[in-house]
Amino acid sequence: xxxxxxxxxxxxxxxxxxxxxxxxxxxxxxxxxxxxxxxxxxxxxxxxxxxxxxxxxxxxxxxxxxxxxxxxxxxxxxxxxxxxxxxxxxxxxxxxxxxxxxxxxxxxxxxxxxxxxxxxxxxxxxxxxxxxxxxxxxxxxxxxxxxxxxxxxxxxxxxxxxxxxxxxxxxxxxxxxxx
Numbered sequence: 001x002x003x004x005x006x007x008x009x010x011x012x013x014x015x016x017x018x019x020x021x022x023x024x025x026x027x028x029x030x031x032x033x034x035x036x037x038x039x040x041x042x043x044x045x046x047x048x049x050x051x052x053x054x055x056x057x058x059x060x061x062x063x064x065x066x067x068x069x070x071x072x073x074x075x076x077x078x079x080x081x082x083x084x085x086x087x088x089x090x091x092x093x094x095x096x097x098x099x100x101x102x103x104x105x106x107x108x109x110x111x112x113x114x115x116x117x118x119x120x121x122x123x124x125x126x127x128x129x130x131x132x133x134x135x136x137x138x139x140x141x142x143x144x145x146x147x148x149x150x151x152x153x154x155x156x157x158x159x160x161x162x163x164x165x166x167x168x169x170x171x172x173x174x175x176x177x178x179x
Contacts, residue, residue: 012051012058015162019047020067024074039143041150042116044071045086049093049112050151050158054166056094064090081126085119105155113148120144 023043044067051059068083093115103111120143124134134140158164 009057012055012162012164013060013063016047016051016059016063017067019162020044020071023047024071028074038146039139041147042143043147043150043154044068045089045116045119046112046147046151046154047158048086048090049115050154051164052090052093053096053108053112054158054164058164059090061087061091078127078132082123085123085126089115089119105152109148109151112151113144116147117144 027040027043048059048064048067052064065083065087068086069080071077072079072082093111096111120140124140127134135143
């Protein structure tokens with residue numbers, strides 16, 4: 001007989017993969033022929049962060065690495081650099097999500113904003129150290145601000161459309177939210 005918690009975990013892992021595939025497909029579509037005024041938000045990391053902070057068992061490490069390495073290849077970024085930065089950030093967020101108490105939205109938003117800002121800064125510094133040309137500071141700041149502005153909408157999408165809610169203490173006892 002199939003364990004309901006295990007089948008639910010696998011269902012949401014597939015849903016995470018499908019959501020990431022849709023985001024990558026839409027971001028690669030040539031919808032505009034002129035340069036954009038604002039950079040696109042990093043919806044892949046926002047989706048991964050929301051799922052990891054709410055239900056860490058739904059997004060295993062290898063799934064995160066696979067999705068973001070594929071994104072590195074498709075978006076023509078240095079292969080593995082953003083993946084490694086995302087891996088460190090998601091594991092930091094995963095360790096913060098173990099507490100069974102629910103954080104207020106502003107605390108969650110502040111943690112996400114701080115982590116994403118550190119990720120973008122670390123990516124720019126690493127590119128600078130290895131002789132790659134990072135984007136200018138204004139573009140990086142706009143990218144961080146646009147992603148921070150998109151984060152509440154990603155939370156609403158995951159809550160109302162995907163049906164992913166925070167892990168309750170009873171879920172921790174049943175083993176569904178265990179990492």
